[in-house]
Amino acid sequence: EDQVTQSPEALRLQEGESSSLNCSYTVSGLRGLFWYRQDPGKGPEFLFTLYSAGEEKEKERLKATLTKKESFLHITAPKPEDSATYLCAVQAKNNNAGNMLTFGGGTRLMVKP
Amino acid sequence: DAGVTQSPTHLIKTRGQQVTLRCSPKSGHDTVSWYQQALGQGPQFIFQYYEEEERQRGNFPDRFSGHQFPNYSSELNVNALLLGDSALYLCASSLGPGKETQYFGPGTRLLVL
Numbered sequence: 001e002d003q004v005t006q007s008p009e010a011l012r013l014q015e016g017e018s019s020s021l022n023c024s025y026t027v028s029g030l031r032g033l034f035w036y037r038q039d040p041g042k043g044p045e046f047l048f049t050l051y052s053a054g055e056e057k058e059k060e061r062l063k064a065t066l067t068k069k070e071s072f073l074h075i076t077a078p079k080p081e082d083s084a085t086y087l088c089a090v091q092a093k094n095n096n097a098g099n100m101l102t103f104g105g106g107t108r109l110m111v112k113p
Numbered sequence: 114d115a116g117v118t119q120s121p122t123h124l125i126k127t128r129g130q131q132v133t134l135r136c137s138p139k140s141g142h143d144t145v146s147w148y149q150q151a152l153g154q155g156p157q158f159i160f161q162y163y164e165e166e167e168r169q170r171g172n173f174p175d176r177f178s179g180h181q182f183p184n185y186s187s188e189l190n191v192n193a194l195l196l197g198d199s200a201l202y203l204c205a206s207s208l209g210p211g212k213e214t215q216y217f218g219p220g221t222r223l224l225v226l
Contacts, residue, residue, distance in 0.1 A: 004155075034214065043117070043203050043217035044156070087155055098169030098210045100146065103155030 002027045002092050006104035013078055013111050021073040021086055021107045029093030033071050034101060035064050036087040044087055047073075078111045085109070115140050117218035119204050125224045126194050134189045134221045138206030144168075145187040146215060147179060148203040156203055162187050163210045191223075199225045 005024045013019055025033065032051050036044035048057040050066040057064045061082065063074040073086055085108045089101040118137045126132050138145050144163045148156035158171035162181035181187045185206075191198055201222050205215035 006155075036217070041201075041220075041222070043219045046214055046216055049214055089155075098146075098161040098163070099144075099207060099213070099215065100158040100161060100169050100171065101148075101156075101205075101215060102158070103148075105153075105155045 002090060002102040004088055004090055004102055004104035006086075006088050006107050008107060009105065010108040011110070013075075013109070015079055015111055015113050016077050018074070018076045018078070020075070021109070023071040023073070023088030023104055024069060025071070025088075025090045025104075026069075027090045027092045027102070031091040031093040031099075033066055034089045034091070035071070035073055036089065038085045038087055038106070040085075047086075075109070078109075080111050080113050083109055083111045117204055117206050117216055119202075119218040119221050121221060122219070123222045123224075125226065127226050128194055128196060130194050130225075131190065131192045132194060132223060134191075134202050134204075134223075135186065136189070136204030136206075136218060137186045138204075139216050142206035142208050142216070143185050144207045144210050145181060145185065146205045146207070147187070147189045148205065148217075149173075150201040150203055150220070152200070159189070161210065168210055194225045196225050199223060 035047040038044045048064040085106040089103040146161040147159040150156040160170040201220045204218045207213045
């Protein structure tokens with residue numbers, strides 16, 4: 001069974017204090033790993049897709065990396081508007097019938113000014 | 114470019130009732146997935162529709178059923194509502210059931226009393 005574990009569950013940072021969020025996964029053949037941002041009461045907003053170990057993607061203050069067992073979301077010099085829950089999800093290669101996502105529990109990030 | 118839309122935004126029902134939620138996919142997308150997100154948790158996959166057929170299903174009882182229409186829009190039906198069905202119901206669309214990214218709508222908040 002595919003599993004995704006995110007840590008920490010919650011993270012408080014001061015504005016400008018860089019940090020990393022972790023996503024550990026076990027999957028029967030990885031088709032893709034996805035990062036989403038979710039604001040309270042809203043739907044997840046797509047950030048990145050990573051397909052193979054060693055791949056990196058960047059967007060503004062965010063950088064996502066991937067190894068064979070985990071992914072990291074690095075946040076450089078965060079601002080209060082980066083406060084949100086960050087969700088990691090995997091898609092298994094053997095899901096020939098569809099592309100269901102298995103999500104972790106998320107990391108709630110709060111950035112204080 | 115219209116994103117994924119869902120209706121209604123909020124809904125209150127009582128135990129034992131039935132509910133229907135609606136989703137219109139992002140323009141150009143033909144595959145719709147439904148997820149349930151309990152408070153403080155990551156989304157859980159319910160099922161996916163492609164070419165008007167259920168292609169993949171998660172671990173949800175058959176009280177949860179769905180439909181996809183020729184215009185690719187979709188409905189989620191839940192019968193015999195339980196208190197535990199209270200959650201944010203998310204619809205996601207993608208271009209095909211392959212590895213393409215899923216884009217989420219704003220969700221429908223269901224409260225069962």
